[in-house]
Amino acid sequence: MDLSFPLSITVAAPLLSFLLSFFSILWLITVKNDLFLDQPNERSLHRVPVSRIGGLGLLFGVIATWLCYSITIPDSVLIGIGSLMVISLADDVWRAPIWCRLMVQTVVAVWFSMSLLLDVYGWGFVAGTVVAIIWMSNLYNFMDGSDGLAGGMAVIGFGVYGWLAYVAGANDFAVINFSITAAAMAFLMHNFYPARIFMGDVGSIPLGYLAAALGVLGWLYHLWSMWIPVLVFFPFIADATVTLIKRLLQGKKIWRAHREHYYQRIVQSGFGHRNTALAIYGLMLATGASAVWTNEQDMAIQIRVVMVWGSIYLVLMGVSDWNHGTHSDQG
Template sequence: MDLMLGFLLAMSVTMALIPPLMQAAARWQFLDAPEARKVHTTPVPRVGGIAMAAGTLLALLLSGEFAQPMPAYLAGVLVLLLFGVWDDRVTLSAGPKLIGQVIAVLFIMVWGDVTIGTITLTERHELPVWVSWPLTFVFLIGVTNAINLADGLDGLAGGTTLLSLSALALLAFTSGTPFVGVVAIVIVGAILGFLRYNTHPARVFMGDGGSQILGFSAAVLAVVLTQDELTPLSSALPLLLLGIPIIDTLMVMSQRMLEGRSPLQADRNHIHHRLLGLGFDHHEAVMGIYFLQACLFVTAWYLRYESDVTIIAVFAGLSLLTIGSLQLAMAVKWRLRPVNPKGSDNSSNLGRLVMWLRAPTRLPRWSLVVIGLGVSLYLFAVSVVSPRPSTDVQIMAAVVALSMLGLMVMRWREADSGWMLRGAAFLALVMAVYFDRQTTTLLEERSALQVCLFAALVIAIVIRFRLASDRRFRVTPLDILVIFIAVAVPNLPGSVISAATVGESIAKLVVLMYGVETLFSAAAHWWRLPSLAAFGYLVACSLHSWY
């Protein structure tokens, strides 16, 4: 089955199943009730894992790939799904949950022959069986539980695992390990379908079944990828690929044991709990953890061929830095938003300055001006020196331009532009970025100017998202994930995607589209500026042979 078809099938099935499962959740008693250590305040259906598992299993079964370790992997997923659904229904103790995990891990190790059999120093060295098997068992069980324990905020476990699986897929296709690439891409599709309903405020949770399947899958794929005899990837690379859940688990369990408590006792000492305690809001905590995992993603790419000793040293250093920073912040009682005794956060000169800048007529409005001018300048620069389009493209540009002119005349006094004008503006952006790749524009002749332009656009977009009071378009942590994958992955040196020289174009298009969407979603007729800029660009394309 085509890889894109598998991705779309998993995503579509997941998205289609979640609404009916949510309706049945109360009747089947699949509800996550609020507790003291949880952040949600109303019961939430925890059926997302069932939908993700269904989408993943269907796509993989239709792939027709049944060579090992696929059958063993699918059997392990089914076992974890059954035990996870059971746990989500009646809340099992740690013993039965561990039994299910052990069965799944033994399936993949014994039947699928997936083990950590080598380490990489200056070259690969075989591990004896008495070391290999316990090491594999502990790693697979540990990561399965690490993702499960990290599932504490809306979109957190799904988003961090999506980043890990994206890294695994990229490494797999670069090094020629199709099993890992196919399974990772399919699960990424399922996660994206789930995150559609799990972004804060979440309407559905994945439950223990979903989080254990994600952890098990990421661990298995990491072992298969780094233990393949035909790939030179370092054996310790999974520490970075799955870094944040591992760091989080090691941190909370170490603290529990130092305090004389059971390492399995639940508490509020996870990274996300600490970030909330330091004054981060829900979105900021999730995106902060995404940022940390994204940094590990990039670090893993650059160190993928290094020795295990180097990777372990880097992982240990990053772990100490992360944990130490959190401990220090809590020890000195630092908070992102300091509050004075009267409950106001603007008692300092800096606080008053921030409040002054946040006024609707200042930074929020100034950011819209910067976005509008930046998009207009880019379209103008491309239109001046772009190559002559083909006749059919010129005709299409003329038709769209005339349609935009009529729509702008009809809606000029209205606050909302309508979806047709918005779609036409996006079409103009796609055409501009495409023709930008074909020639050297005025901006590219002055590379510093282009960097400044897009840096200003990004800063203005971020400011608008954070400060605007009239926005109808908001960036969610899911958007941040999509932006990171779309922008960072194609630009990694040596990536199979970067070889197609599309990385810079994708990055430009993502920034421009978010900028235009920001203008169209703002009040007070801001849609006029991108509409006029897009109209001008389309007119220039249609009349290219005349100038």
């Protein structure tokens, strides 16, 4: 990691990423081929066909910027992003089989974990990291179901990563994250309610992978503890994980699309896409701010902060379950 990375590039690179993503997404909006349109159905929250390949433009801006400025990033990460984009785009267009998607996700996660962690931390840690990367990749996709939500999470989450790297003097790693932040901000300008384009699996799966992989890299570079990425992306992790566990206990097929996530309930309750996104942005900013503060504290305090947020979310989700059950009974 090159700590002497020019400060000017810390500003110029995100700006380039923003411009490349903004205009490439603007062009993608004009592509009206039926293969790329997300048709509304009984499980979706939108009512008219919308393009679902916005993630291509978002990631194009990021990767082009990294290559333009010769950003140092492990090959396993770059090739992993490319592999996930290919299989995810195939799923967006032709509905790739779940076993095929999981196989590619597993290979990418195993390669990253083995190449960076095996020699020092052993097989047990590698296995846990593989599971975490695969889950983060998919939960980010699960949470991409309301206008502005996944894009806003990327802006805030990678923005916090970038800030923590910047204040630690790791300008190169800050640029990696700020480039994603800027591209996500460009995407959000087209995706905030009413969305003109969706991220699609081609965007959400690689972003989830990056959230996990860069979280691990920041830990390896001694920029933060392993608890910090959990805090930064806590709103997505809590909603998706609790919803998955509930569906497993109910014997439902967890890979099937549904409208049982807590954010989906909020939208359907009449709160709407815009207000739901803004409310969750507030939660994201709060967990992100707590991560920035917690990063300067000892491990015991970090664990307590995670437990406090976990308790807060369990209460909020418990209230949502009770309210949902009450209204269902009345209906």
